[in-house]
Amino acid sequence: xxxxxxxxxxxxxxxxxxxxxxxxxxxxxxxxxxxxxxxxxxxxxxxxxxxxxxxxxxxxxxxxxxxxxxxxxxxxxxxxxxxxxxxxxxxxxxxxxxxxxxxxxxxxxxxxxxxxxxxxxxxxxxxxxxxxxxxxxxxxxxxxxxxxxxxxxxxxxxxxxxxxxxxxxxxxxxxxxxxxxxxxxxxxxxxxxxxxxxxxxxxxxxxxxxxxxxxxxxxxxxxxxxxxxxxxxxxxxxxxxxxxxxxxxxxxxxxxxxxxxxxxxxxxxxxxxxxxxxxxxxxxxxxxxxxxxxxxxxxxxxxxxxxxxxxxxxxxxxxxxxx
Numbered sequence: 001x002x003x004x005x006x007x008x009x010x011x012x013x014x015x016x017x018x019x020x021x022x023x024x025x026x027x028x029x030x031x032x033x034x035x036x037x038x039x040x041x042x043x044x045x046x047x048x049x050x051x052x053x054x055x056x057x058x059x060x061x062x063x064x065x066x067x068x069x070x071x072x073x074x075x076x077x078x079x080x081x082x083x084x085x086x087x088x089x090x091x092x093x094x095x096x097x098x099x100x101x102x103x104x105x106x107x108x109x110x111x112x113x114x115x116x117x118x119x120x121x122x123x124x125x126x127x128x129x130x131x132x133x134x135x136x137x138x139x140x141x142x143x144x145x146x147x148x149x150x151x152x153x154x155x156x157x158x159x160x161x162x163x164x165x166x167x168x169x170x171x172x173x174x175x176x177x178x179x180x181x182x183x184x185x186x187x188x189x190x191x192x193x194x195x196x197x198x199x200x201x202x203x204x205x206x207x208x209x210x211x212x213x214x215x216x217x218x219x220x221x222x223x224x225x226x227x228x229x230x231x232x233x234x235x236x237x238x239x240x241x242x243x244x245x246x247x248x249x250x251x252x253x254x255x256x257x258x259x260x261x262x263x264x265x266x267x268x269x270x271x272x273x274x275x276x277x278x279x280x281x282x283x284x285x286x287x288x289x290x291x292x293x294x295x296x297x298x299x300x301x302x303x304x305x306x307x308x309x310x311x312x313x314x315x316x317x318x319x320x321x322x323x
Contacts, residue, residue, distance in 0.1 A: 034058065034059055034060070034061055035059060036061075036087060037049050037050045037051065037052070037061055037065075037087075037091075038050060038091075039067070039091040039092070039094060039095065041095075042066070042196070042198065042240065042242075042248065043193070043196035043197070043198055043240065044195075044196065045068060045069045045070070045196070046066060046067070046068055046069075046193060046196045046198060047066070047067045047069070047092075047095055048064060048065065048066055048067075048242065048248070049064070049065040049066075049067065049080075049088055049091050049092075050064060050065075051063040051064040051065065051078075051080065051111075051244070051245050051246075052245065053245050053246065054111065054245070055304055060081070060111070061080050061081060061084055062078075062079075062080030062081040062084060062110075062111040062112060062114060062115075063078050063080060063106070063111055063112040063202070063203070063244045063245055064078065064200070064242050064243065064244065064245065064246075065077065065078050065079065065080060065088055066078070066191075066200050066242060067088075067091075067092050067095070068173075068175065068193060068196075069095070069096050069098060070098075070101075070169060070173040071173070072098075072101060073098050073099050073100060073101030073102070074092055074096060074098050074099065074100045074101060074102075075100075075101065075102040075103075075104065075168075075169075075175060076088065076092075076100055076102070076103045076104070076119070077103075077104045077105070077106065077191050077200045078104075078105055078106055078112040078113065078200070078202070078244075079103060079105070079112070079113055079114065079115035079116050079118070079119070080111065080112070080114060080115055081110060081111050081114045081115065082110065082114035082115055082118075082148065083114075083115065083118075084114070084115045084118075085115035085116075085117075085118025085119055086118060088115065089119070100119055100123055101123060101124065102123060102124045102125075102126065102168070103116055103119055103123055103124070103125050103126075104125075104126055104127070104168075104175070104177065104189070104191055105125075105127050105131060105189065105202075106188065106189050106191060106200055106201065106202025106203070106204075106244065107128075107131060107184060107185045107187050107188050107189065107202045107203060108127070108131040108134045108135055108144065108145050108185065108187055108217070109143045109144070109145060109185070109203070109214070109217075110142070110143050110144075110145040110148070111143070112202060112203070112244065113131075113145055113148070114145060114148060116148065116156055117148055117149070117153050117156040121155055121156065124159075124160065125156065125157075125158035125159070125160070126158055126160045126161070126162070126166070126168065126177070127158045127161055127187070127189070128161060128162060128163075128177075128179050128187040128188075128189050129161040129162065129163055129187075130179075130185070130186045130187035130218060131158075131161075131185075131187035131189075132157060132158050132161050134146060134185075134187065134217055134218075135148070135149045135157060136149070136157060138150075140217070141214075141216045141217060143214065143217070144216075144217055162177055162179070163179065164178070164179055165177065165178050165179070172195040173195070174194055174195070175191060175192065175193055176190075176191075176192040176194060177189055177190070177191060177192075178190040178192065178231065178234070178235070180227050180228075180230040180231040180234065181220075181223055181226065181227035181230060182218055182219060182220035182223045182224070182227060183204050183211070183213075183219060183220060183223065183224040183227040183228065184202065184203040184204050184211055184212060184213065184214060184219050184224075184244075185203075185214050185217045185218050185219045186217065186218020186219065186220075187217075187218065188202055188203070188204045188227070189202065190204075190231055190235065192235060192238065194237065196240070197237055197238050197239045197240060198238065198239075198240040198241075198242065199235065199238050199240070199241055199242065200242040201241055201242065201243055201244065201254070202243075202244045203243075203244035203245070204224075204227070204228065204231075204244070205228075205241065205243040205244065205249070205254055205257055206243055206244055206245055206246060207243055207246045207247065207249055207253065207257070208246075208295050208296045208297070208298070208301055208305075209296065209297060209301045209304070209305045209308060210260075210264070210296075210297070210305060210308040210309045210311075210312045211224065211261070211308070211312070212308070213311075213312055213315050215315060220319065221265070221312055221313075221315035221316035221319055222265055222316050222319040222320055223319075224261045224265070225258060225260075225261030225262035225263075225264070225265050226262070228254070228257065228258035228261055228262075229258050229262065232254065232255055232258055238251055239251050241253060241254045256292065256293070259292070259293075260289075260293050260296060263290075263293070264309075264312065264313065264316065265316055267281060267285070267313075268281060268313055268316040268317050268320060269320060271317075272317065272320060272321060278310070278313050278314045278317050279310075281313050281317075282306075282309060282310045282313055285309060285313075287306075297309065
């Protein structure tokens with residue numbers, strides 16, 4: 001039963017991405033279209049093209065995009081939903097005349113990598129090996145994005161992948177790519193800009209709300225908090241955190257999110273020992289959340305947050321009780 005709930009969320013999320021692509025196309029025919037995101041300077045040589053929240057389909061362009069300007073060209077992190085590649089290129093042209101030379105992805109979902117092929121075959125694409133494996137499938141979930149790399153578009157499958165860590169470029173332009181384990185998916189990549197003291201987290205971090213755990217594409221509820229803990233322990237000298245969606249956060253915000261996920265897993269473990277059902281655990285979860293997690297699931301995220309809490313606790317429960 002719980003697997004059905006999770007599958008429903010995945011299908012709905014994927015359908016939303018496809019709807020957005022169609023909506024944008026309608027806009028190009030003279031009908032209202034989604035507001036174009038802006039570009040702003042985040043750090044020296046680092047710019048953000050803001051994303052939006054999937055809960056609001058009338059403004060959903062996809063996740064946050066970063067543009068890192070180097071001597072030889074621009075590195076783009078995450079390319080939003082299908083159909084937004086040219087917009088990203090146009091925004092970058094307002095801050096530099098250098099070409100895009102490389103595309104990196106925080107993970108493989110269509111709202112973060114849907115426009116990859118729109119950057120052309122001369123761009124270098126680098127992803128975690130599990131992302132390429134997901135994209136190489138003949139069939140995958142709607143958010144799995146493999147349809148973007150089939151047929152003639154197979155040429156856009158990345159030729160370079162990494163397993164645990166990879167560094168690209170050098171000196172002040174260096175970018176470090178890390179994989180610390182499963183969470184949102186099985187390919188979640190920490191994209192670190194050491195000189196800018198900034199990391200792009202993708203959907204390992206959506207501020208103030210329980211995360212989407214895409215178990216169909218390798219995500220894990222039971223391992224999510226531990227994955228965040230490993231990354232926080234291994235990475236240093238970072239003060240700015242770019243989440244998959246939402247406003248730019250701090251390193252302390254990320255550590256709080258780590259604590260939130262670890263606390264959630266602990267509560268489920270304790271509930272299992274006490275022979276409680278998931279419904280009982282969710283009902284007993286405080287409203288508002290316990291300190292120091294006040295601010296989670298409040299305001300506009302209150303209702304979707306409680307629904308996500310139910311789903312996440314169910315996923316963790318199923319993983320911990322799996323025979």
